[in-house]
Amino acid sequence: MPPEEPGASGLLDEVSGAERALAEAAARDRPDADGEAFFDAVIAADQKIEPRDAMPEAYRKTLVRQIAQHAHSEIIGMQPEGNWISRAPSLERKAILLSKVQDEAGHGLYLYAAAETLGVDRKDMYAQLLSGRQKYSSIFNYPTLTWADVGAIGWLVDGAAIVNQVPLCRCSYGPYARAMIRVCKEESFHQRQGFQSLYVLARGTTKQREMAQDAVNRYWYPSLAMFGPPDSDSTHSEQSMEWKIKRYTNDELRQRFVDMTVQQAGVLGLDLPDPDLAWNEERGHYDFTQPDYGELFDVIKGNGPCNRKRMEHRRRAAEDGEWVAQAAREYARKQAERTAVSV
Ligand SMILES: [Fe+2]
């Protein structure tokens, strides 16, 4: 028996309601607690830390690193699919892809804003991305060779992102958790449009079907690698779990993704490129072949097929767009001046 699909919407239901808000207010209403005790109490009570609350420096730094990397991934992730906007096969597909890529820019915006609540400047994070000191998800260093890759990215890459991000809606840092709720709703649309696009291709001509299968073959293992190294090699996992930034380990999330995706591949009528994929009655999960983690580390180090191209593109965009940024800054300055005069 295949497992029940965990599903994004079911997990989203766990996210805060009025009761949570009341409990948070109660945790905050503790004049006796010093900073550390307050932080520990909020985490133990499974409540949210807010920007002005006391927090350990290491917690703040971990969040800055994670949220910045997440924000960079959203905007770098616009490139592989943006590559196909001008070549989408119909006006409808073009409109869908345009709005999807635009959503990713929006996700970057929410996330940079969430990171800024931790006292870092967006300009500095951006500079660290351009200098290579901060990373982005290695999945975006793979090329989009055919139109079917857009479908495979939506289905597999956005699908993996949902599995990773739904638990982040319950992350202990309030602004990150709240940004994730909106991001996950939009990611659901991304995943479905990818699935639907592949569904059509899989039922098209022989060539279209082959193109869809080839895209799935190339994106399957890099998607599995999106969950990061195995738990035995994961450096940040344990502490992040204690702080309730992370709720599940890399291996748990990877397994959840595989269990969901096998059934969806059956509906698509496409094969997943793993001959050892099999339902394990005892474990209640699918057995599968692990991705090549050597390749993952190599891509993280900068040696993926498109690392250089992605960064060159980003740097060029920063240089070419500087006049727009300058104009926006000047506009904001004038607006602030005007507001100050009228107050
Ligand atoms: Fe996104």
Ligand SMILES: [Fe+2]
């Ligand atoms: Fe997405």
